[in-house]
Amino acid sequence: MLENESVESREAEEFIGLADFVAEGGEQLSFSVGDKLLVHDKSSEVWWWAEFQGHFGYVPSSYLNQTPEDLEEDAWQDDEYFENYGTLRLHLEMLADKARTETYRQVILSNSATLRGRIILDVGCGTGVLSLFCATLSQPAAVYAVEASSMAEHTQQLVQQNGGEEIITVFQERVENLTLPAKVDVLLSEWMGNCLLFEFMLESVLLARDRWLKKGGMMWPSSACLTVVPCQAFSDYRKKVEFWDNTYGLNFSYLKSLAQKEFLSKPKFSHHLLPEDCLSSPADVITLDLLTIQVSDIERLRGEFRFTVEKSGMFHGFTAWFSAYFLSLEEHGQTIQLNTGPHSELTHWKQTLFMLDAPVSIEKGDVITGSLCLQRNPVWRRHLSIIFSWNINSTDASKIHTKCFPMWR
Numbered sequence: 001m002l003e004n005e006s007v008e009s010r011e012a013e014e015f016i017g018l019a020d021f022v023a024e025g026g027e028q029l030s031f032s033v034g035d036k037l038l039v040h041d042k043s044s045e046v047w048w049w050a051e052f053q054g055h056f057g058y059v060p061s062s063y064l065n066q067t068p069e070d071l072e073e074d075a076w077q078d079d080e081y082f083e084n085y086g087t088l089r090l091h092l093e094m095l096a097d098k099a100r101t102e103t104y105r106q107v108i109l110s111n112s113a114t115l116r117g118r119i120i121l122d123v124g125c126g127t128g129v130l131s132l133f134c135a136t137l138s139q140p141a142a143v144y145a146v147e148a149s150s151m152a153e154h155t156q157q158l159v160q161q162n163g164g165e166e167i168i169t170v171f172q173e174r175v176e177n178l179t180l181p182a183k184v185d186v187l188l189s190e191w192m193g194n195c196l197l198f199e200f201m202l203e204s205v206l207l208a209r210d211r212w213l214k215k216g217g218m219m220w221p222s223s224a225c226l227t228v229v230p231c232q233a234f235s236d237y238r239k240k241v242e243f244w245d246n247t248y249g250l251n252f253s254y255l256k257s258l259a260q261k262e263f264l265s266k267p268k269f270s271h272h273l274l275p276e277d278c279l280s281s282p283a284d285v286i287t288l289d290l291l292t293i294q295v296s297d298i299e300r301l302r303g304e305f306r307f308t309v310e311k312s313g314m315f316h317g318f319t320a321w322f323s324a325y326f327l328s329l330e331e332h333g334q335t336i337q338l339n340t341g342p343h344s345e346l347t348h349w350k351q352t353l354f355m356l357d358a359p360v361s362i363e364k365g366d367v368i369t370g371s372l373c374l375q376r377n378p379v380w381r382r383h384l385s386i387i388f389s390w391n392i393n394s395t396d397a398s399k400i401h402t403k404c405f406p407m408w409r
């Protein structure tokens with residue numbers, strides 16, 4: 001035993017669980033998100049031999065993250081994050097997104113009468129466009145425009161050059177570290193990342209809500225949901241995997257398994273899903289009420305789905321997108337929706353594609369049931385893993401497929 005331990009302990013590497021894993025069969029080892037495992041053998045790509053609390057077994061490598069020795073950069077990677085937002089590139093992308101920006105403008109315009117005399121907090125105001133909509137399209141008492149990056153210096157200029165300086169105060173600070181002059185009636189923010197949560201700016205918005213939103217105040221967006229649909233993705237699969245079957249007359253199919261691992265193990269951002277590639281009607285799988293959801297809730301969000309296939313074809317994977325909803329400040333005013341799905345005007349987020357390792361041919365009438373879990377990364381706090389579990393035409397637990405997609409670490 002001593003010999004065995006010394007061999008195994010010599011080369012063991014510490015990894016951290018990105019999501020809960022339930023062993024199927026004696027050879028596998030169960031663990032929970034955040035657990036630290038010792039990996040002794042990585043000879044296989046997919047299954048590693050690991051140890052946890054004195055037990056040994058096989059674990060899926062896609063569920064594990066290398067723990068950074070000393071987290072020299074902070075887990076939020078704030079320096080890099082706010083440096084990115086200090087340049088115009090991302091702000092241009094967001095401002096050029098008409099569907100996104102016009103929706104917020106519409107919300108402020110249609111509530112302009114009720115905004116009169118109110119105090120508004122704009123979390124992560126960037127160039128201040130939303131705050132300037134408030135100041136120019138309504139008469140609030142005050143707008144607190146909070147922006148942590150160096151963009152705030154320019155925002156101050158833009159506010160002055162657009163006559164907003166009487167109403168808008170720009171704060172260059174993380175909203176979590178800020179002391180505001182007063183509590184606010186409305187918390188306005190455009191925080192949604194890919195698959196809704198990526199970047200986890202939502203945590204900052206919720207902390208600001210808990211500290212600065214008056215009782216009975218309004219959150220804009222008021223609610224948000226993550227929508228999913230099973231889909232075809234012939235062109236992606238052809239370009240990334242089938243490409244190797246015939247490469248200039250040569251047979252490179254030996255590379256297909258490498259291609260699957262390299263191209264299909266992570267989600268594909270900015271995917272443009274065509275309506276005709278949807279295999280069924282989409283379903284809202286996860287819904288957030290921004291007034292009541294707690295920071296602890298966003299560590300792990302889970303939803304179930306059941307799709308009845310409406311057209312025969314190939315099941316290449318799932319596509320996800322989000323919608324945000326803005327309640328009216330008026331009793332019976334209409335709710336405004338920002339829908340980033342394939343049946344709405346394209347936005348800079350587009351949609352996100354999650355491809356199965358191997359496509360499955362599917363028939364009209366087939367039923368795909370399963371669940372989706374958004375598991376926040378226990379180490380890199382702006383990242384998450386998205387775990388799809390599904391089976392086709394069966395409730396037999398042994399036929400459940402599962403795939404864990406890191407976004408990104």
Ligand SMILES: N=C(N)NC/C=C/[C@H]1O[C@@H](n2cnc3c(N)ncnc32)[C@H](O)[C@@H]1O
Pocket residue numbers: 082085123124125126146147148149151173174175176190191192193194199201204
């Ligand atoms: N991804 C989408 N949609 N929007 C990202 C929008 C991010 C903007 O909000 C700022 N921001 C993010 N987090 C904070 C915070 N805690 N305090 C102050 N400003 C912040 C960033 O610097 C960007 O300008």
